[in-house]
Amino acid sequence: MKKVKRTTIYDIAAKLGITASSVSRALNNSSQVNEKTRELIIKTADELNYKRNTLASNLRKGHSKTIGVVVPRINQNFFSNVIAGIEETTYQKGYNLIICQSGEVHDKEIQCVNTLINQHVDCIVISVSADSYDYQHLQNVLDHGIQLIQFDRVAEELETLKVINDNEQASFEAVSHLIENGYKRIALLEGPQNLNIFRQRKNGYLRALETHKVKVIDELVVENAWTKELGAEATRKLLNLPHPPDAIFASTSDFSALGVLEVANVMNIKVPSELGICGYSNEAFTEITSPSITTIDQFSVYMGKTIGNLFFQEIANVEVSVKPKIISIKPELIIRGSTKKNSSL
Amino acid sequence: MKKVKRTTIYDIAAKLGITASSVSRALNNSSQVNEKTRELIIKTADELNYKRNTLASNLRKGHSKTIGVVVPRINQNFFSNVIAGIEETTYQKGYNLIICQSGEVHDKEIQCVNTLINQHVDCIVISVSADSYDYQHLQNVLDHGIQLIQFDRVAEELETLKVINDNEQASFEAVSHLIENGYKRIALLEGPQNLNIFRQRKNGYLRALETHKVKVIDELVVENAWTKELGAEATRKLLNLPHPPDAIFASTSDFSALGVLEVANVMNIKVPSELGICGYSNEAFTEITSPSITTIDQFSVYMGKTIGNLFFQEIANVEVSVKPKIISIKPELIIRGSTKKNSSL
């Protein structure tokens, strides 16, 4: 690739025998420039194939018109949907997205955040990684005067903008649904409890049991079963218990629920009559397993749009924003075959 | 969000009574700076919570250490996997990714590309949108001296770096597999033929038929059936033909194949005994439908890594690079239940 000298506003100015100031003004739709000169400038810019150097422009203007996004994994349905949603709302306002993935590793997350601070992004949108134990790096973002929006997995103690799901309520509804459908011994597959979302989901489970006067059975609550493999492993143990559960709420993910379903199939346990299954996230595949899996839709693309809009709202009224603003999106329980104990399907 | 004055190298210099030059050198690990001063500078930078302004640094150095990526949709498995792969290789070399989605719309694609040129990215990685009809905007990238890497869906006539799948061969193998398993009337669901990938897949289909001396039946080749809905629609028509096919190769995607499977189920046509189905992409769900769907794995994360590595290879030897370089990745046929006509499963 040969080094190409790009045309600058000086080149255009020189060609027309005017100054760069005028060129800049014309190109920025400033009102204080003669209509004739403007046209001439735009025409010349076009001829010379001029492209503004956004770097220089942003440096001068003191912002980058860039939003940094940090997620555990780009190629995970929920996150890629949120990103798509953010992109949709921010792109049309001329903002660019810089995307980083932390890979669920705290140290890489810190690195990502620092890179974004260096880039002088106007806003950092983040969903923290599973092994995050300290939030100094996020505090640092705030200290640099950068807008910070946490979503889904958030550090609750940090006073920032947050866009979250009402996980507790969604969980409550899912477990209530199981109880109301006649399931009596409902197991919970839980995720890392240092993440708010998994704590909330557990709380929803507990509240549902309490509300319906079902007592909690400790051996039916399994820690850290948040992948398909771990879900399957947990299920094997659960189903081999002297008193096995008759329903499993895979609160961590649909992948985990899938693990449950596969083990049930292998062990020849009928779903939903002998075992009810409920997942979380409404992954595409939950609709097409047999039976299809009851799950919870998080409206991830919508969540992304909400994040984008929240950002623009904030920069619109810089003064007002004092206290942390939290937007909670209500997920929706999607009832499918895997929990229809009493129906004929 | 209050406006925060960030600390610059001048602040550090002032505090230590030296010049910004030395601070810059110290922070860039230049050898020409006293070890003692360096330590002092680094310590002070830390105390003042200094973060380099990458914008300014890049402007001065004439590059952005940023790679732009344009894909039709971020939240499509194949693309999000490729992006994840690119990110993995480029991040560790200090490059950032700016991601845009064209939404399969030519005009937005042009806009995205222009934005990236404005951003002075060092490289643009793109998979063109389905309705692209002209490639002036890509030529423009080259004209600006920006590295251009096309992947998967490429404008073949443009001489750029390309990372592609050997779609023709993969298709050939898939259709050969169907023929060898006893299927006789194999339908093809094809995608927009202005995209190279779909042309190649069709060619593979045709070559397989020819090689096995099966003649092409025009009514079994359906145009533009590349979503689940369109796949389903095409299938309804095909199966209602006087001489319906006994296998359908959904060359466009697994979603399309899923549409086929669902229609077959509704019409009570047995898969794989009465109808064989082969998809494309190895989406997660293909493994768990019943029967599971035979498909083609494109190694999408690997593809992303390949793209990243190709870029670094190119910038490593700027001089050498003359002719276009094409890296072709061989996809793998994954045989599953949906095409096992003769076995008992």
Next chain:
DNA sequence: CTGAAAGCGCTTACAG
């Protein structure tokens, strides 16, 4: 090893 100065490409208050 350190400093003074120029410059990356833009924008914008200040004059006129």
Next chain:
DNA sequence: CTGAAAGCGCTTACAG
């Protein structure tokens, strides 16, 4: 409406 000048925050050849 246009120009001259300063400055965004860095880096780097040039002196010493």
